[in-house]
Amino acid sequence: MNNYPHPLGAERRRGPFRAGERVQLTDTKNRKYTVMLTKDGYFQSQRGSFRHSELIGKEEGTVLDTDSGHRLLALRPLINDYVLSMPRGATVVYPKDAGQIVQQADVFPGAHVVEAGLGSGALALSLLSAIGMDGHLTSVERRAEFAEIAQANVESWFGPQLPPWDVVLGDLDDVLASMDEGSIDTVVLDMLAPWENISSAAHALRSGGVIIGYVATTTQMSRFVEDLRASECFTEPESSETMVRTWHLDGLSVRPDHRMVAHTGFLVVARRIGRDSAPLVPTKRPAPAAHSQPLAWESDDFKERTISEKKLRKVRRDVARRADTELSGTSLAGNHSVAMQAKLDAESQARLAARKQQADN
Numbered sequence: 001m002n003n004y005p006h007p008l009g010a011e012r013r014r015g016p017f018r019a020g021e022r023v024q025l026t027d028t029k030n031r032k033y034t035v036m037l038t039k040d041g042y043f044q045s046q047r048g049s050f051r052h053s054e055l056i057g058k059e060e061g062t063v064l065d066t067d068s069g070h071r072l073l074a075l076r077p078l079i080n081d082y083v084l085s086m087p088r089g090a091t092v093v094y095p096k097d098a099g100q101i102v103q104q105a106d107v108f109p110g111a112h113v114v115e116a117g118l119g120s121g122a123l124a125l126s127l128l129s130a131i132g133m134d135g136h137l138t139s140v141e142r143r144a145e146f147a148e149i150a151q152a153n154v155e156s157w158f159g160p161q162l163p164p165w166d167v168v169l170g171d172l173d174d175v176l177a178s179m180d181e182g183s184i185d186t187v188v189l190d191m192l193a194p195w196e197n198i199s200s201a202a203h204a205l206r207s208g209g210v211i212i213g214y215v216a217t218t219t220q221m222s223r224f225v226e227d228l229r230a231s232e233c234f235t236e237p238e239s240s241e242t243m244v245r246t247w248h249l250d251g252l253s254v255r256p257d258h259r260m261v262a263h264t265g266f267l268v269v270a271r272r273i274g275r276d277s278a279p280l281v282p283t284k285r286p287a288p289a290a291h292s293q294p295l296a297w298e299s300d301d302f303k304e305r306t307i308s309e310k311k312l313r314k315v316r317r318d319v320a321r322r323a324d325t326e327l328s329g330t331s332l333a334g335n336h337s338v339a340m341q342a343k344l345d346a347e348s349q350a351r352l353a354a355r356k357q358q359a360d361n
Contacts, residue, residue: 009158013076016057020157023055024077029071032087034077047072079129083122084156088253089149092122093214096244102130104240104269105186105210110134114204116172116197117141117190121150127188128154128163136164140172149235155317176200182207182275189213192220194268195227200232205272213268221266232279234270241266313344 017023017037025033027047035043041052055074062074077085080095101123108164109132118124118141127137139191140283141147147167155162168175176187176340184204187305189197194213201211211234225237245260248300273279317340 012159016059017055017062017074017255018074019052019056022077022082023082024075026073026075032081033072049300065300079157080127083125086120086122086156087149087154088120088153088293089143089146090117090119092120095126096242096261097265097267098123098126100240100242100267101188101212101214102126104267105188105212107186108135111185113138113186113188114172114176114179114184114201115139115188115190116194118147118150118167119190120146121153123152123188123190124150124165125157126133128158131163133163136166138166138168138175140168140175142169142171143144143233144169171276172197173200176204179204182209184209186212188208195224198227198231198233202231202272207272207274209272211270211272214265215268218266218267221268224268228268228270229279234272235279236282237268237270239266239268251308254286317341317344 012021019037021037023035023037025046027033027045031047033043033045035041037052037056039053039056043050044050044198046172047070048068050064050066050072055062058064058074060074063071064074064089065071083092083095083098086092098306101107105113107127107130109130110132112135113127113131115124115127115137118139118183124137124139131137139147139150141150147169151167172191173190173196176197179291181203182205185206186209187197187201189207189212190202191197194215198211205211211228213221215221221239225239228234228237241263243260243262248255248257248258278310317337
């Protein structure tokens, strides 16, 4: 067994290729193959074959020729490549989202983080890299088989020595409730119903700590945001979606690729307010039909602009004149205009009479 002294696996990513490590091969058509090097191993594909011993001991970035004359580039896989190729029991958090989670949640070296929904361990890889040896990650998973796969994936990436990491089988509420109040910097919720754990997350998070939810649908996002607001323990939530589009580059032919990694999930981020403080109330008007309970509809709900009486009278005259023009084909005022003016005059007289009567009373 190889001995890698660095706990974060840095030594595994340097030096010549060794037996027992993962290598990514890329052919001239940019097709990638991930193989585990062994002393007696043999690689075979449509692009030819070679013995693993031909690659062991060579430096990273070596280009080798197969027995059929094709060329293959050998590199160690990056974490992005590893996440998408590793065995998975549950759907992985894509690298583009994992990077945003680490950034938006401010997962710093030495942070104490709780992750709910370990899955296949994809997000745990990024979180462990961010917290380093001085931090601590607690990953909560309900299914033992998922936890087993995730632990194997993480150990395969970092090596036998791992950063401080506890994998707990059970319910997130129970885990958070057992922690000291205000002892956690970040809570990451990658689960179906993150709103069910808001109160327990508020207990464990320090003031200023971050709660971040990763959800797949707009209905989940809406429910989570509304329940965060209702808890009165967090700042106004912010939501986002990350899309990555690669580009085709071939001389002067520069255009977006036809395929892209588009929607994978939504991120909702909020911060724990002080325990003796009340949240700020947003002053912006609610969006149309934004209320969860049926309320009386008002013009503000539709963001309707109020129109002055003067403006209304002008518009009514214009439509009457347009009707006359459509009938006569001229710009002269006709019966519609005369009738409209008489109607407007009568309404004006009625308003004046009403004001006079109100003043007399």
